Amino acid sequence: MTTATQTTVLLVDDDDHFRETLADAMSLKSVAVSGAGSAADALAALAAGALPQLIILDVQLPDANGIELCRRLKRDPRTKKIPVVMLSAKYTEPADRAEGLLTGADAYLSKPVNLDALWEEVSALVDR
Numbered sequence: 001m002t003t004a005t006q007t008t009v010l011l012v013d014d015d016d017h018f019r020e021t022l023a024d025a026m027s028l029k030s031v032a033v034s035g036a037g038s039a040a041d042a043l044a045a046l047a048a049g050a051l052p053q054l055i056i057l058d059v060q061l062p063d064a065n066g067i068e069l070c071r072r073l074k075r076d077p078r079t080k081k082i083p084v085v086m087l088s089a090k091y092t093e094p095a096d097r098a099e100g101l102l103t104g105a106d107a108y109l110s111k112p113v114n115l116d117a118l119w120e121e122v123s124a125l126v127d128r
Helices: 016-027 039-048 066-075 094-103 115-127
Strands: 007-012 031-036 054-058 084-088 107-110
Touching: 007 016, 007 039, 007 115, 016 031, 016 115, 031 039, 039 066, 054 066, 054 115, 066 084, 066 094, 084 094, 084 115, 094 107, 107 115
Parallel strands: 007 031, 007 054, 054 084, 084 107
Antiparallel strands: none
16 A cells, blocks of 8 residues: 555444544554544535545445445445445345445445455555
């Protein structure tokens, strides 16, 4: 991963503790993580500021389905090229993964997420 500029990630997950833990872990790799607890918060953050290099998106959000949010992001000319890594604790069957990937997600990982596996995905997607 390039070190000239800090990698930026938007983490969309309604679990405050998970967002904080993942942000702490990513900061050790010089990744700046901003968080959103809902689809509405994520859309507001994307509309208000600089776009992140990558979005990590939980499938189960309090106000929307993450798959639908991913679909919306991939239709929007402003966000369609941002890689999306989907995470889910509940939807972990092969059909769920396939739906997420067909929606436009670049990766689909199960929770509890293996931080090394997540880091590999983030590195590969940001570097491409």
